[in-house]
Structure formats: structure tokens, C-alpha cells
Amino acid sequence: MELNRRTVIAGAAAAGVAASALGTGTAQAATSGGGKKPVKELFGTLADGSKVYRWSLENGGTRLKVLSWGGVVQSLELPDRHGKYANVSLGFDNIADYVAKTPYFGALIGRYGNRIAKGQFTLDGKSYQLSVNDGVNSLHGGTQGFDKHIWDVEGFTSGSDVGLHLYYTSVDGEMGYPGTLKVKVTYTLNKHGDWRIDYEATTDKATVVNLTSHVYWNLAGEGSGTIEHHELTIPASRYTPTDSGLIPTGELAKVSATPFDFRKTKPIGRDIRAGHVQQVQAKGYDHNWALDKGITAKPEHAATLHDPHSGRTLKIASDQPGLQFYTGNFLDGTLTGTGGHTYRQGDALCLETQHFPDSPNHANFPSTVLRPGQTYKTSTIHTFSS
Ligand code: GLA
Numbered sequence: 001m002e003l004n005r006r007t008v009i010a011g012a013a014a015a016g017v018a019a020s021a022l023g024t025g026t027a028q029a030a031t032s033g034g035g036k037k038p039v040k041e042l043f044g045t046l047a048d049g050s051k052v053y054r055w056s057l058e059n060g061g062t063r064l065k066v067l068s069w070g071g072v073v074q075s076l077e078l079p080d081r082h083g084k085y086a087n088v089s090l091g092f093d094n095i096a097d098y099v100a101k102t103p104y105f106g107a108l109i110g111r112y113g114n115r116i117a118k119g120q121f122t123l124d125g126k127s128y129q130l131s132v133n134d135g136v137n138s139l140h141g142g143t144q145g146f147d148k149h150i151w152d153v154e155g156f157t158s159g160s161d162v163g164l165h166l167y168y169t170s171v172d173g174e175m176g177y178p179g180t181l182k183v184k185v186t187y188t189l190n191k192h193g194d195w196r197i198d199y200e201a202t203t204d205k206a207t208v209v210n211l212t213s214h215v216y217w218n219l220a221g222e223g224s225g226t227i228e229h230h231e232l233t234i235p236a237s238r239y240t241p242t243d244s245g246l247i248p249t250g251e252l253a254k255v256s257a258t259p260f261d262f263r264k265t266k267p268i269g270r271d272i273r274a275g276h277v278q279q280v281q282a283k284g285y286d287h288n289w290a291l292d293k294g295i296t297a298k299p300e301h302a303a304t305l306h307d308p309h310s311g312r313t314l315k316i317a318s319d320q321p322g323l324q325f326y327t328g329n330f331l332d333g334t335l336t337g338t339g340g341h342t343y344r345q346g347d348a349l350c351l352e353t354q355h356f357p358d359s360p361n362h363a364n365f366p367s368t369v370l371r372p373g374q375t376y377k378t379s380t381i382h383t384f385s386s
Contacts (some may be wrong), residue, residue: 035059035162035191038155043067043074044095050150052095057155059162060193062384069098070147071166071185073106073215075338076195081311081386086221088312090348093338099148103330104214107147108185109140111170111177112368113212114288114324114357117247119176121360123206123369130176137245140214142175146183147214163188172205179205179372194383201376208368209376210355216328216348219307219314223341227327227349228269233304234262234323236289240356240365244281250362252290260287265304268327268349283329284346288322288356295321295366299381303351315383318353321366326350353380 036058043054052069063077063085076089091105092098098105112130119130119138131142140147152167163186170181186198199211218227239260240248255261259271259279272284279285293300299317303325306313316323328350331343359365370376 035157035160037157038162038164040153040155043069046095046099046150052150053153055153055155055164057162057164057187057189059160059189060191062189062193062195064187064189064195066153066164066166066187067095067098068150068153068166069095070106070149071108071151071153071168071187072098072102072147073213076106076215078193078219078312078384079386086224086310087338088217088219088221088314090216090218090222090343091338092335097335101335102147103335104140104147105216107214108151108166108168108211109214109352110146110168110183110209110211111141111175111181112138112208112360113140113210113214113352113354115139115245115247117245117358117361121208123178123208123360126178128176128178135245137247138175144175146170146211151185160191161188177207179203179207179370181207181209181370183211185211192383194381196382197380199376199378201370202372202374203370204372206369206371208360209370210359210368211376211378212324212352212354213380214350214352216350217305217314218348219305219312220310221339222348223337223339223343226269226346228267228272228346229308230268230349231265231306231308232262232268232325232349233265234289234291234325235293235301235303236291236323237263238290240288240290240322241278242281242287242357246282246286246357248288248356248358248362248365250364252364255289260285260289262289262325265306272327272346284327285349286324286326286329288324288354290356291318291321291323295319299379302353302380305349305351311386313385315385316351316353317381317383319378320353320355320380322354322356324350324352324354324357326352353378 065075
């Protein structure tokens with residue numbers, strides 16, 4: 001049974017559960033429909049002396065902690081069906097690990113989320129060579145993508161909303177991309193506890209842009225083991241098969257009669273060992289689904305994820321045409337997360353709303369080109385219930 005959000009919070013507060021600080025960081029009194037000002041604290045210092053801050057936001061029963069480093073969601077706490085909170089997002093408790101070894105935990109990704117083949121593309125007759133960091137390919141913006149920079153962050157409250165504005169300027173030529181790109185990302189928590197991301201960018205030269213968020217979800221709580229029992233729905237009849245370097249071949253293949261069919265809700269683990277050549281190559285799911293809705297003016301349903309044990313449900317709505325579903329295939333037990341547990345393969349999953357990977361090299365994929373005078377705008381909404 002799906003409980004009403006307000007009931008859960010009220011029940012938790014009455015049971016004295018909501019005020020218990022979980023995971024790391026400062027305890028804040030929990031309120032429902034709060035609109036409380038975001039709280040800023042020092043999280044760590046980089047080798048060059050720059051300070052990284054952590055912002056804590058809380059509204060409608062959702063607690064979000066965000067770093068000025070890469071706009072990283074360091075912790076996202078949600079109540080289960082009994083009102084008990086858990087951090088459902090993988091991360092670290094210190095800045096050194098984020099700098100040294102994060103596989104993009106919780107980060108904002110840019111200038112181009114996902115892969116560009118050989119880090120090369122041609123735009124208006126000019127060829128560009130990007131920073132290459134994934135074999136011969138460029139992944140998530142190159143060696144120093146947007147996830148590896150300090151962003152300027154401002155906290156705000158607006159009516160019953162609380163949120164953060166995050167700003168980053170990527171100069172012309174950074175990581176090989178043309179044009180100075182001014183980026184503004186807004187994280188908003190509304191009174192129902194929904195987390196909305198609004199991305200905006202402008203450029204002074206034609207360029208390509210594909211921004212996304214790289215939260216690793218485990219709705220049972222980070223460090224609690226596999227996500228294979230989570231149930232997933234993706235309203236997509238097609239996906240983009242890849243070569244062995246995870247670069248799309250250009251084909252939009254049908255999901256029907258393959259393990260890639262998530263149009264009807266199914267547990268992630270049901271077909272993950274089906275041995276489909278695409279899964280073997282990717283060590284699980286690590287593909288872009290072409291959402292049936294396509295590009296939409298407003299965010300529309302892109303995925304639903306449900307953990308039957310805790311009762312937590314995440315619904316994602318996006319205006320983007322694609323969704324990368326990644327089952328944490330490269331987590332290998334060498335990273336220790338916020339709660340002190342090591343993360344192993346399949347201990348989390350990512351649902352990255354996006355344009356298709358390698359779009360700049362595929363004329364049949366929707367365009368990712370941004371020109372001077374245009375504003376790149378896209379939004380993703382995460383709705384939680386339990
Ligand atoms: C994305 C990619 C994966 C992997 C992770 C980070 O989701 O699709 O192949 O690189 O990022 O480890």
C-alpha cells in the first residue's frame with residue numbers, strides 16, 4: 001500500500017524517528033512542508049586550499065545534502081513505509097575520496113554526459129578532439145568534467161520550496177569543447193519532498209551539450225546490498241545497442257523479446273543474467289533507452305523504481321529523449337561508502353536522463369548542438385513515496 005507522504009512524516013515524527021540523524025553530518029529537526037533555509041557547512045579542503053562546502057536541504061520529508069564539488073548529491077534520505085529514514089544514494093563521507101576515486105557518485109555531469117566515440121566530432125565543418133578518458137573514448141566530459149570542479153552555490157527559499165542554484169562556467173576549449181558555456185543548475189525540494197533539477201546553459205560559440213545527474217540509487221539504503229530485487233519500469237520500446245566500447249552503433253533496436261524490455265514492471269534481476277550479447281558486453285545493463293515519449297515540452301514519465309522491502313518508490317519525469325540505465329557494473333568492492341560498507345557490483349543503479357550517447361556522431365539521433373543566442377533548458381523531476 002502506498003502511504004500518503006504527509007502521514008508517513010507525521011507518523012515518523014510521533015515515533016521520534018524523523019529527528020534521528022542518519023549517515024553523516026549535522027542533525028536537523030525534521031519538519032513537514034518546511035521551507036527551511038538551506039544550511040551550509042565546510043565539508044573539506046582540496047590540496048590547493050580551496051574549500052568544499054556541503055549544503056543541507058530538507059522539505060516535505062526529503063533530506064538532501066549537496067556538495068559544491070561537482071554539485072554532488074552526497075546523501076539523500078527518504079522514509080520507508082514505517083517512516084524510518086535511510087540514505088538511498090551512494091557516496092563518500094570525505095572530499096579526498098570524491099577527488100581521488102569517485103565513479104561519478106551523485107555528480108552533475110557535463111559538458112557531455114555519456115560517451116563520444118574517440119572523443120571526436122565535427123560541427124559546422126570543424127573537427128574537435130576532446131579529452132579521452134575511457135579507453136579511446138570520451139566519457140562524461142573528459143578527464144576533468146563538470147563533476148570535478150567547484151561550483152558556485154547559493155541557497156534559496158521561495159514560497160514553500162527550498163533549493164540551491166549552482167553555477168559553473170566552462171571556458172572555450174576546456175576538455176576540447178568549443179565555446180564558453182555558462183551553466184546554471186537548480187535543485188529544488190518542494191513541500192511534497194519532490195526533488196527537481198533544472199539545467200540551463202548558454203554558449204558564445206556553437207557547441208554540444210548533454211547535462212545529467214549521476215545519482216547511484218539503492219532504495220533500500222546505500223551499502224545494503226544488491227538492487228536486483230528493485231522493480232523497474234521504463235516506457236521505451238527501443239534502446240541503442242552499443243559496440244564493445246559502449247558506443248551506440250546507431251541502431252534503435254526493439255526491446256521486445258529481449259532482456260531490455262522494461263515496459264512492464266519487472267525486478268531488475270529477472271533477466272540480468274540472460275546472456276544477451278549486449279549485456280555480456282556491458283557486464284549487465286549500461287544502455288540508453290529511447291523513451292517512447294521522445295523530447296517533450298514538459299517532464300513526462302521516464303522511469304519508476306520500487307523497492308518492495310522498504311516500500312520506497314522513485315518516479316522520474318524528464319523532457320529528455322533518453323535514459324541511461326546502469327546497474328553499477330564497475331563497482332568492484334574497492335570503494336567504501338558513507339555508511340562504512342564497501343560497494344560491490346549491482347549495489348546501486350543509475351537512471352540518467354539525457355540525450356543519446358555519441359549524438360554528435362549520429363545524424364539519426366536528436367541533436368545536442370547549442371548555438372549562441374539559444375538557451376539549453378531541461379528538467380528532471382524525482383517524486384518519492386513509500
Ligand atoms: C555511466 C556509464 C557507465 C560507467 C558509469 C561510471 O553510467 O554509462 O558505463 O562509466 O557512468 O562508472
